[in-house]
Amino acid sequence: MAKEISHRHLVYDYFKETRSLCAFSLCPDISDRKEYEGLPAHLKDMLIEDGKRANKEPWSVILLSDYLEFSKNGNRVRFEELYFSRRRKLCSLVMAELAENKGNFCEDILDGIYLILSESSWCLPAHNSHIRDEKQQEMPDVLHPIIDLFAAETGALLAFAEYLLRPAFREKSSDISEVIESALKERIFTPYETEHFWWMGDGKQPMCNWTPWIIQNVLICALTRPEGYFQEKELTGYLERSAISLDFFLDEYGDDGCCNEGAQYYSHAGLCLFGALYLMSDALKGTGFEEVFKEPLIKNIASYIVRMNVTDNIYINFADCAAICPRRTSREFLFGKLCGDEVLSSFAAADFRKADDGDRILTGEINLFYHVLQALSYEEMMDYPESEMLCGDSFFESTGLMVSRDETYICAAKAGDNADSHNHNDVGSFTIYKKGKPLIIDLGVGTYTRETFSDRRYEIWTMQSQFHNVPTFIKNDTEVKIASLGFDAAGDYYNDGIILQKNGKEFGAKGVLAALEGDSKTGASSLSMDIAEAYKSDEVRRYFRTITHKKGSGVEVLDEYEGSATALLTLMTYERPEVNVAASGETCIRIGDLGEAVLTGGEVVEIQTYPITDERLKISWKHEVYRVLIRLTGSRIKLQIS
DSSP states (O other): OOOOOOOOOHHHHHHTTOOOOOOOOSSOOTTOHHHHHTSOHHHHHHHHHHHHHHHHSOOOOOOHHHHHHHHHHOBOHHHHHHHHHHHHHHHHHHHHHHHHOSSTTHHHHHHHHHHHHTSSOSSOGGGOOSSTTSOOOSSOOSSSOOOOHHHHHHHHHHHHHHHHHHHHHHHHOTHHHHHHHHHHIIIIIHHHHHOOOGGGOOSSSOOOTHHHHHHHHHHHHHHTSOTTSSOHHHHHHHHHHHHHHHHHHHTTOOTTOOOTTOGGGGGTTHHHHHHHHHHHHHHTTTTTGGGGGGSHHHHHHHHHHHHTEEETTEEOOOTTOOSBOOOOOHHHHHHHHHHTOHHHHHHHHHHHHHSOHHHHTTTTOOOHHHHHHHHHHHHHHHHOOOOOOOOOOEEETTTTEEEEEOSSEEEEEEOSEEOOTTOOSOTTOEEEEETTEEEEOOOOOOOOBGGGGSTTGGGSGGGSGGGTTSEEEEOTTSOOOGGGTTTTHHHHHHOTTEEOOOOEEEEEOEEEEEEOOSOTTTOEEEEEEEOGGGTOOTTEEEEEEEEEEETTTEEEEEEEEEESSEEEEEEEESSOEEEEEOTTSOEEEEETTTEEEEEESEEEEEEEEEOOOOHHHHHHOSSOEEEEEEEESSSEEEEEEO
16 A cells, blocks of 8 residues: 655755756866875775786676576575676776776776676666566566666766776777767666656655665766766756655655664665765755755764664664674765764764775775765875764654663664564564673574565564564464474464564554653663554554663663463574573573573573574674573563663
8 A cells, every 4th residue: 555655845945946057076087187196095006906806807707597597596696796796896997997097907997898788687687677566577678678776876887987987988989988878878868767667756655775876876877978968958857856756765754864774774775865965966066955965854864874883883773784784984974074964974984994995995886986985085084083972862753763872781672663664573672782792682684585575575584573572472272382483484474373563554563652861871761662563463452561771780671461372572692591590580591791681570481593594694693693582471571681
């Protein structure tokens, strides 16, 4: 059912006041040696060495059978590695040539460009559909090109490479630029102008990171074209359509700027919004459009990532977000500067300085625009002072997310509903970090497959409520064995005797109340809610949860339950839990050497071990994780976690 949305007109209102366009000026081409010769010597050396390294790697060979693998078995990884390796290599070669300017990398750059031009489609097999959520076409759509995330990324890569190296290409042959522009017209400009893709927005269906991500890259394609390629009226049309789509995207945000896709997706949502607005501001220079960055909503979207940070590159994670995210870059740094957010700029620069050389020059990145922004901001970020301002407690009303901090603990708790973008069924869940280390965890998501974005999504264990820190219910007239719960997640999903949370906007928390305490040493911040509606079962009438971070001492979780089914509370931990029952009957769950949870009103009935074998999960979790199952022995259970 279509989502009812109150439509914003923020970006469009700034756009409609503009009158004239300026030529692209955010990054100079290779002929402007003042900029590129002025890069720090060690940065130029790194870029050139990375180009030489990339040059030794063979260009990948992509066969039609590689493209068809997704339709046969749902595997995305093998094709995508072949696809992305070409783009990563091309970025490294172009950056090396910009730094060196001797022509040593030009032939190899042209090899890469023409290889990518020869691809039947730039759209990933997993996205190969003109209609949202429809079954993907098996064969690449050559006759009616689809603009998905990576068709747009590829267009932007080729367009920006052509812009940067245009003077060098002209010396060799004017045909090079013309061939690239022909491909852009066929695969980006004509589809964008003649077809309405879902990510463009219509005010009826929800948007996600696809909108700003693609819009940014379409703008790179259009705004870097040479003078005369587009008439001013045509370019103005691109900017107008971009403004309208970005406003549809902003409809998804509350005024608090919370990204319901999580901290990891901030890089594709909030930062691509920045990229699109940055490009538009450059094209509309001197018209006042840049004042859009002073809007409270845009500033809140920018600062979200700081408020989600735990320590180093560890972040509060819900939904498909991982606990460990990539290092911050020039995009966050520039976003902060344009918004007047000193904390964000300082945070980004400090995190950038922690990165290794490969991360600092973005060796894994396929967007060439980001590479150049990083190089041009490199020296300033290296020398940028650290801010002494600290991040306080936050409650994002739009998603029901609370983040509370003191010197020892960071507690995050989620109310909201189960209709988030990249949703997991996790209403009422919480995570706790102690001294920067994971005490109670959220797993995140494994490697994407065909099932991840299909009607079988919630067969996957990491998506289910039983693998989040919330209760699971067992109907008392069934033969479900607690010891086997979770080891066949798909079977559990379809088992009528097991009551899990359901996905959808109607499955959410009720009676949500947040109370934040400003004193980080002696006060308390809390989030309370009834999560029974997330299960929608007659056997679960009420499940009222209050999560209280008592500053300086730990976190209390108090649950009150009314219902006829057996309630089993899950605690997911990264360190091995051990249970000790005192003579008084009090149960203590030791969580490695890091902390403990003291339990009253329940009994530990099972501790399960789950090996981490998925490559994506391994980024955050280097060893097995554990699930503690606690049966409520009455109507009230309390955990004191410290």
